[in-house]
Amino acid sequence: MTSLAGQVAIVTGGASGLGLGIVQRFVEAGAAVVIADINDRDGEAYADRIGAHYQHVDVTNAEHVNAVIQKSTDHFGRLDVMVNNAGVSSKMHRSFLHDDLSDFSKVMGVNLLGVMLGTREAARYMADNGGGAIINIASIGGMNPGGGVMTYRASKAAVIHFTESVAAELAPLGVSVNCIAPGGIPTPILASSVEGLSPEALEKFVEKTRAKMRSDRPLPRDGTAEDVAEAALYFAAFSDTTGVVLPVDGGTTAGLLR
Numbered sequence: 001m002t003s004l005a006g007q008v009a010i011v012t013g014g015a016s017g018l019g020l021g022i023v024q025r026f027v028e029a030g031a032a033v034v035i036a037d038i039n040d041r042d043g044e045a046y047a048d049r050i051g052a053h054y055q056h057v058d059v060t061n062a063e064h065v066n067a068v069i070q071k072s073t074d075h076f077g078r079l080d081v082m083v084n085n086a087g088v089s090s091k092m093h094r095s096f097l098h099d100d101l102s103d104f105s106k107v108m109g110v111n112l113l114g115v116m117l118g119t120r121e122a123a124r125y126m127a128d129n130g131g132g133a134i135i136n137i138a139s140i141g142g143m144n145p146g147g148g149v150m151t152y153r154a155s156k157a158a159v160i161h162f163t164e165s166v167a168a169e170l171a172p173l174g175v176s177v178n179c180i181a182p183g184g185i186p187t188p189i190l191a192s193s194v195e196g197l198s199p200e201a202l203e204k205f206v207e208k209t210r211a212k213m214r215s216d217r218p219l220p221r222d223g224t225a226e227d228v229a230e231a232a233l234y235f236a237a238f239s240d241t242t243g244v245v246l247p248v249d250g251g252t253t254a255g256l257l258r
Contacts, residue, residue: 002237005030008076009236010068012036012059012118013086014052015043018137018182021225022083022232023052029233032076036068037086059086059114065121073125081236082122084115085137090151104151111155112162119166123175131174135235136163137228140183140249156181160245167243176242178235183249184216185223219250 009026013019014035026033027050036057037043047054055071057064073079090107093099115136126132141149142156163179170177217223228248235241247253 002233003030004081004233004236007031007080007236008034008072008078009081009083010034010036010072010079010118010122011083011085012057012114014083015039015046015054018185018225018228019083019085020046021229022085024050025226025229025233026081026236027051029237031081031236034068034072036065059084059118060109062117062121065114065117069121069125078129079122079125079132081133081135082118082126083135083137083232083236084118086114087111087137087139088152090149090155092148095147096150099150101151107151108155108158111152112158115159116162119162119177123166123170123173123177126175127170127173131239132176133236133239134170134175134177135232136177136179138163138179138181138245140181140247140253143181143245143247143253163245164243171242174239176235176239178242179245180228180231180235181245181247181249181253182223182228183247183252185225185228185248216255217250217252218255221250223248223250 004026009031011019011023011033014023015037023033023035033052035043035047035052035054038056038058040056043054055068057068059065069079088107088110090103119134122134136159138159139156141153142160160179163177167177231246231248
């Protein structure tokens with residue numbers, strides 16, 4: 001079993017979805033984990049339940065990001081792993097021609113600026129303290145073209161390119177930077193992409209979209225947060241790997257290339 005015993009990790013957006021799965025897996029592997037989120041209720045509850053720590057962090061705020069790293073290193077004496085997972089979806093529209101781009105700044109702020117701030121602040125500490133691992137969570141929506149949620153797709157494509165670029169710069173400092181691109185994994189983010197639907201209509205929309213994702217997925221099962229967490233554990237434990245973008249998507253991207 002891969003061990004993170006004695007290591008310290010921060011997971012942004014760790015109070016739900018993929019982030020929570022990563023937090024749980026890291027705790028199981030022996031790490032001290034800080035959940036950095038704006039969802040205080042769930043963040044504090046899960047931290048108490050699974051033996052993690054919680055801090056309110058808006059990832060678009062450089063002072064918040066710096067504060068969680070400072071607090072973690074002051075409390076634990078180190079920081080080994082930074083997972084930049086916090087993300088939001090843009091809103092679904094009938095077509096791009098109907099998109100008013102009103103959520104552009106918010107989506108880019110959380111999905112891209114948040115990743116860049118988290119990477120920068122963590123790397124500043126790691127570069128002076130023996131290195132470390134940074135893991136950025138993107139999406140196969142940033143790898144493959146497709147319709148809908150264009151701002152979300154653009155933000156995740158930017159995360160991928162940023163990860164590959166900054167990995168080369170930080171490698172000589174002993175800091176690895178890798179990217180996970182999940183796809184077709186049930187999380188609350190899909191439902192958040194639409195608004196104005198009744199609960200019944202929203203449920204139908206989610207199931208219809210999930211069915212389409214399954215039809216694009218060669219492996220005959222839904223992916224899980226645990227699958228993404230295992231990929232994160234690998235990148236956290238093996239720092240010789242850097243600049244990698246790993247799809248965790250049941251072969252969806254491979255299937256679309258055929």
